[in-house]
Amino acid sequence: MIIAYQYRLKPTKHQQDKIDHWLSMLCAQYNYLLADRFRWYEENRCSINACPLVCYLPGLRDNPDYYSQKKTLPNLKKTHPWYKEIYSQVLQDVVKRVKLAFDRFIKGDSNGKRSGRPRFKKQHRYRTFTYPQMKEGCLEGNLINLPKIGKVKIVLHRPIPDGFKIKTASITKKCDGYYLVLSLEDKTVPEVKPDINPDSIIGIDVGLKEFLTTSEGETVNIPQYYRRSQKRLRVIQKRVSRRKKGGKNRLKAIKQLGKQHKKVADKRKNFHFKTANYLLLKYDVIAHEKLNIKGLAKSRLAKSVLDAGWSSFLAILASKALNAGLLAIPVSAQNTSQNCSNCGKRVPKKLHVRWHDCPHCGCSLDRDHNAAINIKNRAEGQSVLKAQRLLSDSRTGWEAYTEPARSV
Template sequence: MRISYQYKIKPTKEQVEKIDKTLEMLRYQYNYLLAQRFDWYEQNRCSIDRCPLVCHLPDLKDKPNYYSQKASLTQLKLDRPWYKEIHSQVLQEVPKKVEITFDRWLKGDSNGKKSGRPRFKGVNQYKTFTFPQFKHHNFSSNIITLSKIGNVKVIVHRQIPDGFDIKTVSVTKKADGYYVTLSLDDKTVPTVKHDFNSDNIVGIDVGLIDFFVTSDNERISAPKFLRKAERKLKSAQRKVSRRKKGSNRRKKAIKKLGKQHKKVADTRKDFHFKTAKSLLDKYDAIAVEKLNIKGLAKTRLAKSINDAGWGQFISILSNKAENAGLKVISINPNGTSQQCSMCGHKVKKSLSQRIHNCPVCHTSICRDLNAAINIKNRGTHDLKAQLMSS
C-alpha cells in the first residue's frame, strides 16, 4: 500500500535561501533540457505528409532521452560548479520530469491521452524537488535531514504508521510556506479487506445543487467554497492589479492573493477527505459515474464544476478505499438520469426537470435519487463480475 503524508516545515533563513536557490537552478535546467527536446523535434519534423517514391531523406538527429540528458549533468557541474550544491539524485529527477512531460505530449499516457505542448517554467513556477531515496532514520521526532540543506524542523501533526517505509521525500514551496511530502509504502497491507461484503454497496450521483445524493437518499449539500470566498478574492486581486509591476508591494499583494486561493483549496480538500471517510465508514463498495469532468468544465457551468472538485473527490475516495481494502466501482454514466430505476423504461427529461416521473410504472422520485439507484445497480453488476473473474 502506498500513501503520502505532508508536513509543514520551518526552515531557517539560510535554509530558505538554499531551497529557493535550488528551485531556481532546477528551473533553469528544466527549461534548458526542454529546449533541447524542442530543437530536436523542430529539426526532425516534416510538414509534408507525402513525397515521391525516390527522394533524399536527410539524416535524423539523435533524439535526446533521459539517459543522454542525465549523462550531461556531469559536464554541467564542471561548467557551472554551483550546481554541485544540489544533491545529485535531486538533479537527476529533472531529466526524468522532462522525459515524462515530453512523451505525454507526443505519445500520450498509459491510456493514450495526450497532454498539451509543454511550457517553459517562469520565475517562481518551479515549486517542487524530490529526493528519490530516503533513509528512515533521517526523519526522527520533529527533525528531518535533507541532503545539502541540513536539519529542518517539521510540524508533525500525525505520526507515521508502524510498518511503513519512507520511499521518497519531496520539498514543495507554497503560498504560506514550505512543506515536505513523504511517500510511504507497506506491502503487508491486504488489497481487499478480509470481511469485505459485496452486498454493502451504495451508488452516488454527484451534482451542483447537492454535492452528491446516495442510493439510500442521503444528501450532502454542495459547500461552494469558491463562491463564498469570491468577495475576498476579488479584493485581493484588485490590490495586485493596482500595484506597480516589479515592486515589493506587488509581490506582497501576490503573496496574499496566493494565500487566499490556497485557503479555498485546502478547505475544499478537507471537505473531500471527511466526506470520503464518512462514506467508507458505512459502505464496503461505492459506485460512481466515470464522468468526463474536463469536458464538462468547458461548459457554461465551468466555475461551479471546478468549485465542486468532483475529480479530486473521486481520486481521494479511490485512494482511501484502496488503502482500506474496499472498492470504488466506476460505471458508464450513459442514461443513468433518463432510465427508470424501477422498470428500466427510458424517460427523456431536460436538465431543469428535477423529478423523475415514469409513465409505465408510475414511479415519481427525485431525479438525482433515481440516477443514484441506477448507478448502484450497475455498480453491483460490475462488482460481481470483477469478483467472479478474480
C-alpha cells in the same frame, strides 16, 4: 501499499535561501533539457506528405533520451560549478521530469491520451524538487535530515504508521510556506481487503443542487467555498491590479491573493476527505458515474462544476478505497437520470425538472435519488463485483462446511 503524507516545514532563514536557490537552478536546468529535446524534435521530424523536394537537412544527431541527458550532468558541474551545491539525485530527478513531460506529449499516457506541448517553466512556476531515495532513520523526532540542506524542523501533526518505510521526499514551496510530502510504502499491507462484503454497496450521484445523493436517499449539501469567498477575492484582485507592475507592493498583494485561493482549496479538500471517509466507513463498495468533467468545465456551468471539485473528490475516493482495501466502481453515466430505476423504461426530462415521475410504473422520487439507484444497479452487474461476490459465497460455504456441528 503506498501512501503519501504531507507535513509543514519550518526551515531556518539560511535553509530557505538554499531551497530557493536550488529551485532557481533546477528551473534553469529543466528549461535547458526541455529545449534540447525540442531542438532535436524540430530538426529531425518531417511529415511524409509534406516533405519538400529541396530542403535543408541538418546534421543528424542521436535522440536525447533519459540516459543521454543524465550523462551530461557531470559535465554540467564542471562548466557550472555552482550546480555542485545540489544533491546529485535531486538533479537527476529533473531529467526524469523532462522525460515524463515530453513522453506524454509524443507518446501519451498508458491509455494513449496525449497531453499538450510542455511549456518552459518560469521561476515562480517551478516550486518542487524531489529526493528519489531517503535513508533509514532520516526522521529524528520533529527533525528530518535532508542531504545537503541539513536537519529541518517539521510539524509532525500525525506520526508515521508502524512498518512503513519512507521511499521519497518532495519539498514544495507554496504561498504560505514550505511543505514536505513523504511517500511511504509497506509491502505487508494487502491491497484488497480479504473480507470485503459485496452486498454492502451504494450508488452516489454528484450534482450542483446537492453535492451528492446516495441510492438510499441521503444527501450531502454542497459547500460552495469559492462562491462564498468571491467578495474577498474581488477586493484583493483589485488591490493587485492597482499596484505597479514589478513593484514590491504588487508582489505582496499577489502573495495575499495566493493565500486566499489556497485557503479556499484547503477547505474544499478537507470537505472531500471527510465525505469520502464517511462513505467508506459505512459501505464496502461505492459506485459513481464516469463523468466527462473536462467537458462540463467548458460549459455554462463551469464555475459551479469547478467549485464543487468532482474530479478531485472522485480521485480521493478511489485512492482511499484502494488503501482501505475497498472498491470504488465507475459506471457509465449515460441516461442515469432519464431511465426509471423501477421499471427501466426511459422517461425524458430536461435539466430544470428535478423530480422523476414515471408514467409506466408510477415511480415518483427525486431525480438525483433515481440516478443514484440506477448507478447502483449498473455497478451490481460489473464483473469485478460479481467475482468478489462469488469469492465471498465460496468462503462462506467452506466455513459452513468446516464448522463443527452444534449440540442442541
